[in-house]
Structures are given as structure tokens and as C-alpha cells.
Amino acid sequence: MTSRCDVAVVGAGIAGLTAAALLAAEGLEVVLFEAHSQTGGCAGTFRRGPYVFDVGATQVAGFEPGGSHARLFRHFGLSLPQAHRLDPGCSVRLAGEREPIRLWSDPARWQQERQRQFPGSERFWQLCALLHQGTWGFAGRDPVLPPRSAWDLGQLLAALDPGALASGLFTAATVADLLRLCGCGADRRLRRFLDLQLRLYSQEPADRTAALYGATVLAMAQKPLGLWHLQGSMQELSVALERALLAAGGQLRLRHRVHRLRGSIGSPNPTGWRLEGLGPAQRPFALEASEVVCTLPPQALPDLLGEQLPGGYRRRLSGLPDPSGALVLYGAVDREQLPTDLGLHAQLEWAEPGNLFVSLSAEGDGRAPRGQATVIASVFTPARPWFDQPEASYQRDKQRALAGIQAGLEQLLGVAPERWRHVELATPRGFAGWTGRPYGFVGGLGQHPSRFGPFGLASRTPLPGLWLCGDSIHPGEGTAGVSLSALMASRQLLAARGRTLRLRG
Numbered sequence: 166m167t168s169r170c171d172v173a174v175v176g177a178g179i180a181g182l183t184a185a186a187l188l189a190a191e192g193l194e195v196v197l198f199e200a201h202s203q204t205g206g207c208a209g210t211f212r213r214g215p216y217v218f219d220v221g222a223t224q225v226a227g228f229e230p231g232g233s234h235a236r237l238f239r240h241f242g243l244s245l246p247q248a249h250r251l252d253p254g255c256s257v258r259l260a261g262e263r264e265p266i267r268l269w270s271d272p273a274r275w276q277q278e279r280q281r282q283f284p285g286s287e288r289f290w291q292l293c294a295l296l297h298q299g300t301w302g303f304a305g306r307d308p309v310l311p312p313r314s315a316w317d318l319g320q321l322l323a324a325l326d327p328g329a330l331a332s333g334l335f336t337a338a339t340v341a342d343l344l345r346l347c348g349c350g351a352d353r354r355l356r357r358f359l360d361l362q363l364r365l366y367s368q369e370p371a372d373r374t375a376a377l378y379g380a381t382v383l384a385m386a387q388k389p390l391g392l393w394h395l396q397g398s399m400q401e402l403s404v405a406l407e408r409a410l411l412a413a414g415g416q417l418r419l420r421h422r423v424h425r426l427r428g429s430i431g432s433p434n435p436t437g438w439r440l441e442g443l444g445p446a447q448r449p450f451a452l453e454a455s456e457v458v459c460t461l462p463p464q465a466l467p468d469l470l471g472e473q474l475p476g477g478y479r480r481r482l483s484g485l486p487d488p489s490g491a492l493v494l495y496g497a498v499d500r501e502q503l504p505t506d507l508g509l510h511a512q513l514e515w516a517e518p519g520n521l522f523v524s525l526s527a528e529g530d531g532r533a534p535r536g537q538a539t540v541i542a543s544v545f546t547p548a549r550p551w552f553d554q555p556e557a558s559y560q561r562d563k564q565r566a567l568a569g570i571q572a573g574l575e576q577l578l579g580v581a582p583e584r585w586r587h588v589e590l591a592t593p594r595g596f597a598g599w600t601g602r603p604y605g606f607v608g609g610l611g612q613h614p615s616r617f618g619p620f621g622l623a624s625r626t627p628l629p630g631l632w633l634c635g636d637s638i639h640p641g642e643g644t645a646g647v648s649l650s651a652l653m654a655s656r657q658l659l660a661a662r663g664r665t666l667r668l669r670g
């Protein structure tokens with residue numbers, strides 16, 4: 166049966182939930198389609214016996230007053246999910262070293278730590294702080310990036326101030342350029358630390374991360390910003406957004422995978438979009454919507470749109486570099502096996518299969534029985550090679566990756582392989598299945614100067630009534646980032662209807 170609504174949103178990760186809740190709260194009839202049996206996508210969870218594992222995202226930014234999640238929850242009139250600020254936000258261990266570099270939440274303590282760890286680097290950190298101040302105020306005024314219409318440009322210009330314009334002089338620079346400018350270009354140890362941190366947030370090392378983006382992520386763990394650990398699990402964030410959507414009258418259709426988007430572009434009587442797909446028990450469904458917000462990675466658009474994708478746009482999409490895939494170990498151990506001086510999140514510089522980002526559960530946080538802890542270790546990996554191989558060699562590579570990650574965890578945490586109570590590994594194949602993302606791509610397009618902010622992929626597409634948000638759209642990956650991209654696309658959609666969306670409070 167075909168039905169009709171104002172806006173169909175495809176994908177109920179954090180981007181889709183946020184966009185759907187925002188638009189429903191503005192009185193539009195919204196239907197949110199989610200292929201999975203639950204919401205959350207890369208920020209969802211799954212259960213194994215007594216354990217609850219966060220699938221992808223494990224720590225959250227944007228919970229501070231004025232932060233993106235905080236602003237949105239205030240707008241929805243809801244409390245933020247229960248969470249505690251991480252201190253340290255992360256402990257970073259370089260290869261061959263015992264003592265980690267700890268990203269303390271107190272700025273003065275972090276300054277002492279970095280001066281001790283990286284003598285002579287303070288000018289670099291001060292320059293990063295200046296750039297961050299310039300761009301953070303700008304980001305908080307909700308610019309539209311990259312602009313594709315007069316309205317977009319107006320929003321961008323309105324967000325500029327002298328600080329943002331001064332920072333803008335560094336638009337083409339990388340973090341490695343800042344190091345050289347500050348006389349730290351030869352500091353190999355600092356560079357290794359920065360490469361580890363930046364790869365985690367921008368998919369790129371220091372010499373390929375845009376300076377303006379890097380300056381902000383390097384300030385993320387310190388007050389007045391911060392990183393948070395959710396009580397219960399990461400799913401709490403999605404569940405709270407579901408509540409906002411349903412309270413505003415929006416509809417959520419789980420187990421509905423959208424296969425085709427057909428627009429009536431160019432027809433004499435444009436009616437908008439028709440979405441077709443398969444629902445529960447593989448039953449076909451169809452829905453007509455005036456507009457569509459798609460939160461899937463842009464690499465999914467050629468399949469969804471088929472011949473309707475304009476040639477120039479198709480070429481733009483096929484020219485995008487492949488995002489990363491992820492290998493993620495989900496494990497559980499007795500808590501007494503774990504060191505007590507790392508905090509809940511750590512990084513290890515590690516060769517095979519790559520640098521590890523490790524997240525531990527806290528006692529009583531709902532993820533493991535008392536006296537035990539979940540351990541999640543993720544590594545970025547090129548995604549396609551995991552698909553282009555026969556099953557036997559895939560299984561061999563998977564076992565090798567698992568052994569490599571366990572060896573890294575033995576080094577970092579002191580947990581010997583036989584001590585694991587539970588262990589399993591997800592590869593890009595698993596992420597493709599879980600999230601419906603082509604090749605299990607995660608992490609967006611990366612924050613190279615040629616692709617970030619003004620040079621990124623726009624939320625406004627050349628197809629009227631089709632809007633994009635999610636981790637390939639400004640400001641990029643992370644739950645805080647994708648919720649801002651959802652806000653941007655929702656504001657554009659409403660502006661095209663002559664409406665203004667202003668967040669309450």
C-alpha cells in the first residue's frame with residue numbers, strides 16, 4: 166500500500182533520528198525508515214549473553230552546555246541521557262613506551278602534561294587553541310557549509326566574525342604545517358602522538374588533516390568541551406531521540422529497507438519522491454514524500470537513484486576517496502585483569518593490524534556483570550580488500566587480525582589471550598551487514614583540506630527535494646558531528662518551504 170508524507174528520512178542512526186525529530190517537531194509529517202530492527206546504526210549496541218557492546222561509537226562529545234547534543238535535547242524539551250565526563254578523555258601509549266600521554270579534562274592539567282611530554286611544543290598548542298576559538302564560535306552560529314544557494318551563503322556569511330575570518334587564513338593548511346610554523350616540525354614523538362589522535366577523528370594523519378579541523382579535535386577532551394561515557398550503553402542516545410521523534414508525532418518504521426528513490430523531477434506535475442523497499446517478512450512497501458532526507462553514505466546513492474543521478478553529480482561521487490572500514494574486537498574480561506590507571510579509553514600505537522582505540526566499560530554502567538568489564542578495540546582498515554577475496558582467505562585474514570589485536574591488548578592491558586571470557590571480531594563485512602553501508606565504510610570522507618568544510622560534499626543535492634546528512638557531510642563523523650549535519654539539512658529543507666528553524670533556548 167502506498168502512503169504519503171511530507172518528509173521521508175532514510176536511516177535511523179543519530180543523523181536520521183535527529184533530522185526526523187527536528188522536522189516532526191516543526192509540524193511536518195515525517196516517516197523515518199530503518200533497515201535494522203533497532204535504531205542507532207554505528208552508534209547502536211548489541212547483546213551477547215550477559216554483555217552489552219557498543220557497536221561503533223563509545224564516547225560522546227557535545228554534552229557540555231551549548232554542545233550539539235545538549236542544544237538539540239534542550240530544543241526537544243528532553244534531558245540528555247545520563248553520562249559522566251571522561252577524565253582523562255583518552256590515554257595514548259606510543260610504541261615502546263610504558264607511560265601514556267593522558268588527555269586530562271582540566272585545561273591547566275593538560276597543559277602541564279603536554280609541556281612535560283612534548284617540551285618546546287607550547288607555541289603549537291597555543292596556535293591550535295587560537296584557531297579553535299575562531300572556528301568554534303563560527304560553528305556555534307550554525308553556518309551552512311559548503312553553500313550551494315543564496316540562502317546557504319547568507320547563513321555562512323552571518324556566522325562569520327573577525328575570529329572566524331582570521332582562522333580562515335589557515336583553510337588550506339594542515340596540522341603538519343602548523344607544527345612547522347611553530348618550529349616543532351622535527352619533533353617525531355609529537356608527530357606520532359598527533360597522527361594517532363587525528364587518524365581517530367579525521368581518518369587522516371597530521372600532514373593530511375585540515376588545520377582548522379585538527380585544532381578543534383585536539384581541544385575536544387578539555388573543558389569547557391569534553392568527552393562523555395553514557396550510562397547503560399550508547400543505545401540510550403538513540404532511544405532518547407526516538408522519544409523526541411514519537412513525541413512530535415513522527416513515525417519510525419523499523420525493518421524497512423529502502424531500495425529505490427524515484428523523483429518526479431522534470432515531470433509536468435512534480436509530486437516529489439517515491440520510496441520503494443522491503444519491509445518485515447520481505448513484504449514490498451512504497452511511500453510518496455514531498456522530500457527525502459538521506460543519511461546513508463553518498464556511495465549508496467548510485468544504487469538508490471539509478472539513472473536519475475545527474476552525470477556530473479555521479480562523477481563527483483565516484484571521485485570521492487574510499488572511506489575506511491573498521492575491525493572491531495568485542496571482548497569481556499574479569500575487571501581485576503585490567504589496569505586501573507588508563508581511564509576508560511586508550512590508544513596504542515601498534516603495527517599489526519594497526520593502531521588500536523580501546524574502550525572499557527565502567528563498573529555498574531550496564532555493560533557487564535559486576536566484577537567484569539567489556540573491552541572494545543577498533544582499528545581502521547581499507548574496506549574493499551575484505552570483500553574481494555575467497556572465503557578461506559577471508560577467514561585466515563580475520564584470524565590474523567584477531568590475533569594481532571589480542572597481542573596489542575596484551576601489551577596495553579596485560580590481558581593474555583587465554584584470559585578472555587568472551588571475544589569476537591567484526592570486519593567491514595560485518596559493518597556492511599549491520600549498517601547497510603557499502604563495503605562497511607565508516608567515518609565519512611576524511612578531513613583533508615581539499616574535502617573539509619567549504620570543500621566538502623553539500624547537504625543540498627542537485628536533485629530538488631533530496632537532502633543529505635550524516636558523517637560524509639559537514640562537520641563530519643562522530644555523533645555530535647552528524648547531529649549538526651542533520652540540523653543543517655533540516656534548516657535548509659524548512660527554509661526552502663519559507664520556514665525558519667531556530668533551536669529553542
Ligand SMILES: Cc1cc2nc3c(=O)[nH]c(=O)nc-3n(C[C@H](O)[C@H](O)[C@H](O)COP(=O)(O)OP(=O)(O)OC[C@H]3O[C@@H](n4cnc5c(N)ncnc54)[C@H](O)[C@@H]3O)c2cc1C
Pocket residue numbers: 175176177178179180181198199200201204205206207208220221222223224225226421422423424460461491493543599600601602607608634635636641642643644645647
Ligand atoms: C568503530 C567505530 C568507532 C567509533 N567511535 C566513535 C566514538 O567513540 N564517538 C563518536 O562520536 N563517534 C564514533 N564513531 C562514529 C559514529 O559512530 C558515526 O559517525 C555516527 O554514528 C554515524 O551516524 P549516521 O547516522 O550518519 O550513520 P549510521 O549510524 O550508519 O546510520 C545509518 C542508518 O541507516 C540504516 N540504513 C542503511 N541502509 C538503509 C536503507 N537502505 N534503508 C533504510 N535504512 C538503512 C542503517 O541500518 C543505520 O541505522 C565510531 C564509528 C565506528 C565505526
